[in-house]
Amino acid sequence: MKEVICDLCGSSSYKHRHTIKVDDSGLRYYRYTRNLPEQQRSEMTGKFNIVQCQNCQLNYVNPRYSTEQLEVVYSSDKIIGGNWQSYKYLFDLGQPDEMQGQLKTGAYNARMYDWKFALIEEHNSTKSRKLLDIGCGDGKFVYEAIQRGFDANGIDLSPDRIEQGRKTYGLGNALRNMNIDDFSADEKFDIITMWDLIEHLESPSSLLAKLEKISHKDTIIVILTMSLDSITYKHFGKFWNYMNPTQHLYYFSHSTLEKMFNKNGLELVAIEMDDSRDKHFIHYLHSIVLGQLNNFIFWLIRNAGLPSLLKRIGREDLAERLPKRLENLYPGKYIGRYHDNFVYIAKFRS
Numbered sequence: 323m324k325e326v327i328c329d330l331c332g333s334s335s336y337k338h339r340h341t342i343k344v345d346d347s348g349l350r351y352y353r354y355t356r357n358l359p360e361q362q363r364s365e366m367t368g369k370f371n372i373v374q375c376q377n378c379q380l381n382y383v384n385p386r387y388s389t390e391q392l393e394v395v396y397s398s399d400k401i402i403g404g405n406w407q408s409y410k411y412l413f414d415l416g417q418p419d420e421m422q423g424q425l426k427t428g429a430y431n432a433r434m435y436d437w438k439f440a441l442i443e444e445h446n447s448t449k450s451r452k453l454l455d456i457g458c459g460d461g462k463f464v465y466e467a468i469q470r471g472f473d474a475n476g477i478d479l480s481p482d483r484i485e486q487g488r489k490t491y492g493l494g495n496a497l498r499n500m501n502i503d504d505f506s507a508d509e510k511f512d513i514i515t516m517w518d519l520i521e522h523l524e525s526p527s528s529l530l531a532k533l534e535k536i537s538h539k540d541t542i543i544v545i546l547t548m549s550l551d552s553i554t555y556k557h558f559g560k561f562w563n564y565m566n567p568t569q570h571l572y573y574f575s576h577s578t579l580e581k582m583f584n585k586n587g588l589e590l591v592a593i594e595m596d597d598s599r600d601k602h603f604i605h606y607l608h609s610i611v612l613g614q615l616n617n618f619i620f621w622l623i624r625n626a627g628l629p630s631l632l633k634r635i636g637r638e639d640l641a642e643r644l645p646k647r648l649e650n651l652y653p654g655k656y657i658g659r660y661h662d663n664f665v666y667i668a669k670f671r672s
């Protein structure tokens with residue numbers, strides 16, 4: 323773990339906002355904790371603090387994982403992905419016990435892509451459509467962009483994800499395992515996207531600064547991140563679904579992200595609500611109820627001797643597998659998406 327200074331203003335004075343317990347005593351980090359390499363487990367678990375800079379109000383995790391520890395988190399599919407998002411699999415013996423990251427494919431969400439591209443079309447004032455997706459992962463978004471006529475490319479720091487995307491979508495050199503610094507100064511893009519990326523970076527500010535090299539005067543920068551201005555954060559506070567100090571190092575609000583844009587020569591052009599804008603309040607309630615049900619099942623297995631009860635009624639098969647199944651269950655109180663994320667669109671000041 324390492325102590326860090328504010329990435330926006332450089333100040334080292336902060337006030338405490340939230341304490342998050344990362345260990346196997348609760349449902350949310352149960353599986354994560356068990357999947358950490360044993361020799362790193364004690365250093366990488368325990369209490370994490372989310373703090374707020376006294377000078378500029380940026381919220382961030384401090385102290386946080388070192389670069390080497392973040393590599394441990396991201397190099398293992400077992401740790402970061404592949405959760406069952408529903409309790410119903412607990413008792414369905416047709417499902418495999420172990421769920422790995424590459425199986426985390428979720429249902430194809432056409433509506434989400436339609437929304438993303440409509441947003442890009444609305445704000446792109448250039449005739450050309452050269453697009454770069456930073457942190458593209460397996461390139462699903464790049465693939466969708468190409469289908470819609472964009473000249474799209476993606477970069478990612480994980481060679482495995484790039485390789486996987488090239489295979490899955492036949493994307494070839496549209497996906498590159500490289501860093502922003504590796505672009506030559508004459509390669510410019512009309513649209514630069516970062517979906518769910520900025521909150522994971524060690525220094526979001528230095529990435530924003532580097533975008534200037536690959537932008538022209540009309541380039542739009544499209545950033546999706548969860549926001550402290552969402553009603554779900556205001557309701558749940560430290561229990562908000564996105565409060566995850568093992569991966570989310572920064573918690574932006576409209577105002578702190580705008581300050582970070584300004585610091586790096588960017589101007590905020592628009593803020594858009596995420597694609598959950600059409601969801602009704604009933605989705606929100608449904609999420610809360612489902613999350614509570616997860617917690618209840620977790621409690622039942624751990625404290626009410628459910629495995630021995632199952633043995634007694636002749637279901638040894640289930641009794642043994644139930645604790646394993648539990649590892650695939652995620653997360654706690656609130657599991658749905660409802661007005662959590664915003665899209666921030668910015669341009670370099672000419």
Ligand SMILES: [Zn+2]
Nearest residue numbers: 328331375378
């Ligand atoms: Zn600050």
